[in-house]
Amino acid sequence: MIPVFRWVEVSDIRKMARSTYELSFPEPESASKIGPGQFCMVSPAPHTSDVFLPRPFSYYRVDGPGTIRILFRTFGRATRWMAGLAPGSRIGVFGPLGNTFTLAPQARRAILVAGGIGLPPMAMLAGRLDALDEPPEIDLIYGEQAGDRIVDVGSDLPGRVRLHLCSEDGAAGQKGLVTGLFRPLIAGCDSPPAVYCCGPGPMMAALAGLVSSENTALFEVSTEENMACGKGICKGCVIPMTTPDGSVSYRYCCTDGPVFNGFEVKWPHA
Amino acid sequence: MAARLTVDCLGLSFQNPVLVASGTFGYGDEYYDIMPFSRLGGLVTKTVTAAPRQGNPPPRVVETDSGMLNSIGLANVGLEVFIREKLPWIVQHAGGARVVVNFAGFSVDEFIGVGAGLAGCRGIDALEVNLGCPNVKAGSIHFGADPATVREVIAGLRGEVGLPLVAKLTPNVADIAALAEVAVEAGADALSLINTLPGMKIDVKKRKPALGMAFGGLSGPALRPVGVACVYKVYRRLQEMGAGVPVIGIGGIATGPDALEYILAGARLVQVGTASFVNPLAAGQVVAELAAWCENEGIGDLSELVGVAHHGGN
Ligand SMILES: Cc1cc2nc3c(=O)[nH]c(=O)nc-3n(C[C@H](O)[C@H](O)[C@H](O)COP(=O)(O)OP(=O)(O)OC[C@H]3O[C@@H](n4cnc5c(N)ncnc54)[C@H](O)[C@@H]3O)c2cc1C
Ligand SMILES: Cc1cc2nc3c(=O)[nH]c(=O)nc-3n(C[C@H](O)[C@H](O)[C@H](O)COP(=O)(O)O)c2cc1C
Ligand code: FES
Numbered sequence: 001m002i003p004v005f006r007w008v009e010v011s012d013i014r015k016m017a018r019s020t021y022e023l024s025f026p027e028p029e030s031a032s033k034i035g036p037g038q039f040c041m042v043s044p045a046p047h048t049s050d051v052f053l054p055r056p057f058s059y060y061r062v063d064g065p066g067t068i069r070i071l072f073r074t075f076g077r078a079t080r081w082m083a084g085l086a087p088g089s090r091i092g093v094f095g096p097l098g099n100t101f102t103l104a105p106q107a108r109r110a111i112l113v114a115g116g117i118g119l120p121p122m123a124m125l126a127g128r129l130d131a132l133d134e135p136p137e138i139d140l141i142y143g144e145q146a147g148d149r150i151v152d153v154g155s156d157l158p159g160r161v162r163l164h165l166c167s168e169d170g171a172a173g174q175k176g177l178v179t180g181l182f183r184p185l186i187a188g189c190d191s192p193p194a195v196y197c198c199g200p201g202p203m204m205a206a207l208a209g210l211v212s213s214e215n216t217a218l219f220e221v222s223t224e225e226n227m228a229c230g231k232g233i234c235k236g237c238v239i240p241m242t243t244p245d246g247s248v249s250y251r252y253c254c255t256d257g258p259v260f261n262g263f264e265v266k267w268p269h270a
Numbered sequence: 271m272a273a274r275l276t277v278d279c280l281g282l283s284f285q286n287p288v289l290v291a292s293g294t295f296g297y298g299d300e301y302y303d304i305m306p307f308s309r310l311g312g313l314v315t316k317t318v319t320a321a322p323r324q325g326n327p328p329p330r331v332v333e334t335d336s337g338m339l340n341s342i343g344l345a346n347v348g349l350e351v352f353i354r355e356k357l358p359w360i361v362q363h364a365g366g367a368r369v370v371v372n373f374a375g376f377s378v379d380e381f382i383g384v385g386a387g388l389a390g391c392r393g394i395d396a397l398e399v400n401l402g403c404p405n406v407k408a409g410s411i412h413f414g415a416d417p418a419t420v421r422e423v424i425a426g427l428r429g430e431v432g433l434p435l436v437a438k439l440t441p442n443v444a445d446i447a448a449l450a451e452v453a454v455e456a457g458a459d460a461l462s463l464i465n466t467l468p469g470m471k472i473d474v475k476k477r478k479p480a481l482g483m484a485f486g487g488l489s490g491p492a493l494r495p496v497g498v499a500c501v502y503k504v505y506r507r508l509q510e511m512g513a514g515v516p517v518i519g520i521g522g523i524a525t526g527p528d529a530l531e532y533i534l535a536g537a538r539l540v541q542v543g544t545a546s547f548v549n550p551l552a553a554g555q556v557v558a559e560l561a562a563w564c565e566n567e568g569i570g571d572l573s574e575l576v577g578v579a580h581h582g583g584n
Pocket of ligand 2: 344
C-alpha cells in the first residue's frame with residue numbers, strides 16, 4: 001500500500017484518560033488496508049503551531065467507512081498541540097507507514113503486552129487476530145503507571161479477548177507491572193504462545209528477559225525512535241540490533257520496523 | 271503567458287530551478303510514488319562514500335525551534351552498491367530532471383577516488399562535493415574549513431573528472447566568500463551553499479544532549495537567513511572576481527517566496543531539504559509557487575531575477 005500525504009480535517013477528539021486523547025480523522029482510501037503496527041506521521045497545517053517536524057502515531061482503530069482513530073498521550077510540544085485540536089482543525093497525515101505484526105502466529109495462544117501508550121497497536125492487533133479464520137486464544141495485558149491513565153479499551157475489544165489490567169499505584173487492575181501478570185500467563189501455556197509487545201523501552205527489555213525461543217513461538221515488539229521523514233530517507237530512526245559477532249547493526253524503525261523480532265533487538269538493559 | 275522556469279546552469283538546461291537537497295530525498299525512490307523527482311529541476315543524492323557507513327548512534331534527529339538537528343553520520347550504502355543498485359534506477363526514472371550525485375571522502379585521496387569512480391558512470395549530470403558535513407568527527411569538516419584542503423580536493427578532482435563539479439560549502443567558517451573563491455580558482459563549476467550549521471539541544475528533563483552524538487547539524491527555516499546571507503556574500507565576491515560561476519542556494523526553503531529570497535540574493539538554482547520531511551510534496555509546491563509568482567509579477571523568465579537584490583531591486 002503506497003503511503004499518501006494529505007491534509008485532513010479532524011472529525012473528533014476526545015479525552016480518554018488523564019493526559020490521553022483519541023483523535024479521529026477521515027482516511028477514505030487506505031483504511032481497510034492498514035495493518036496492526038503501522039503508523040502515520042501527523043503534522044500541523046502551516047502557521048497553526050510551532051511544531052516543526054511531523055510525529056509518528058500508531059493506528060489505533062479503523063472504523064467502518066474510512067475513519068481512522070489514533071490514541072495519544074501528551075509529553076511535549078507536538079502532543080500538547082494535538083490535545084488542543086478540535087473537530088474541523090486541519091492536520092497533515094502521511095501514511096500508512098512501516099511494517100505490521102505477523103498475523104499468522106503459528107501458535108494456539110497469543111499474549112499481547114501493552115505498556116502505557118503502547119496500547120494502540122496492541123488493541124488493533126487483538127482485533128485482527130480475533131478476526132482470523134482460526135483465531136488463537138488471546139490475552140491482552142495492559143498496564144499503566146497510574147490507574148487514572150488506564151484507557152477503557154475493553155468495550156472496543158472482541159468479546160473473546162481476555163483483558164488483564166494492572167497499574168503500579170494499584171488504583172486500577174492488579175497492583176504492579178505487566179511482567180507480574182505475564183509470568184503466570186506464560187507459565188500456564190501448554191504450548192509456546194506468540195508474544196507481542198509495545199511499550200516503554202525498559203518494559204520491553206524486561207519482557208525480553210522473560211521469553212526465550214523455548215517458551216515462545218514468536219516474539220515481536222513495536223519499537224520507537226525519533227523520526228523526521230517516516231519513510232527511510234533521513235536515516236534518523238535507527239534501532240540497534242544484535243549480531244552474531246557482537247557488533248552493532250542498525251535497522252530503521254520507520255521502514256524495517258517499527259515491528260521487529262524481539263529476540264534480535266539490542267535491549268539497553270538486557 | 272506562462273513564465274519560463276527553465277534555467278541554464280553548468281552547461282545544462284534545468285526544467286526548473288528547484289532541486290531536492292542531498293540527504294533529504296534519499297535515492298529518489300522512497301518518495302517517487304508521492305513526489306516524483308522527475309518533475310523537479312533535479313535530484314541531489316545522499317552523500318556516497320567509498321565504503322558503506324552505518325552512521326552514528328541514536329537519537330540522530332531532534333526537532334528544534336523552526337528546524338531540526340541531525341547527526342546521521344553520513345549513513346549510506348557505499349560507492350559500489352550505489353553504482354550497482356541505486357544509480358540505474360535514478361537515471362531510468364529521472365525524466366526531465368537532472369541527476370546530481372553528492373559524495374565525500376575522509377582523505378583527499380578518497381575524495382578523488384570516489385569522484386573518479388562516479389565519473390565513469392552513465393547518466394550522472396553533475397557531481398556535488400560534500401566539503402562540509404559537520405557530523406562526522408574525523409570527517410569532512412576539516413576539508414570545508416581549511417582553504418588549502420578545499421583547493422587540494424577540488425583541484426585533485428578537477429584533474430580526474432570531466433563532469434561538472436559543484437563544491438558544497440559549509441557555513442561554519444569565518445569567511446565563506448574566501449572559501450568560495452578558493453573553490454572556484456581550483457576549478458569548481460558551481461557552488462552549493464549552505465550545508466547545516468553545528469548545534470546542540472539539551473533535553474532538560476534528562477539533563478543531557480538530546481542527540482546521541484551530542485552535536486548535530488541545524489537545518490530548516492531557522493537556517494534560512496544564514497543561507498541567504500552566505501549566497502549574497504558569495505555572489506558578490508564572484509561578481510568582483512569576474513567569475514561567471516553559478517551559486518546554488520540551500521537552507522530552509524519550503525515555499526516559493528523562500529526560494530525567491532535565494533534567487534534574488536544570487537542563486538541560479540535552489541535546493542529544498544528538510545521541508546520534504548514536513549511535507550513530501552514541498553519541492554513540487556515550490557515550483558508551482560514560483561510559476562504563479564512570476565505570472566503575477568509579469569516575469570517572463572525567472573533567470574532575470576538572479577542577483578537582483580544587489581542592485582536595489584526594482
Ligand atoms: C512508530 C511509533 C508509533 C508511535 N505511536 C504512538 C501512539 O500511538 N500514541 C502516542 O501517544 N505516541 C506514539 N508514539 C510516540 C510519539 O511519537 C511521541 O510521544 C511524540 O513524538 C512526542 O512528541 P512531543 O513533541 O509531544 O514530545 P517531545 O518534546 O518529543 O518529548 C517531550 C519529553 O517526553 C518524552 N517522551 C516523548 N514521547 C514519549 C513516550 N512515548 N513515552 C515516554 N516519554 C516520551 C521525551 O523523551 C521528552 O523528554 C509513537 C512513536 C513511534 C516511533
Ligand atoms: C537528515 C539530513 C541529512 C542530510 N544529509 C546530507 C548529506 O548526506 N550530504 C550533504 O551534503 N548534505 C546533507 N544534508 C544537508 C542538506 O542537504 C542541506 O544542505 C541542509 O539541510 C540545509 O537545507 P534545508 O534547511 O532545506 O534542509 C542533510 C540534511 C538533513 C536534515
Ligand atoms: S524517520 Fe527518516 S529514516 Fe526513519
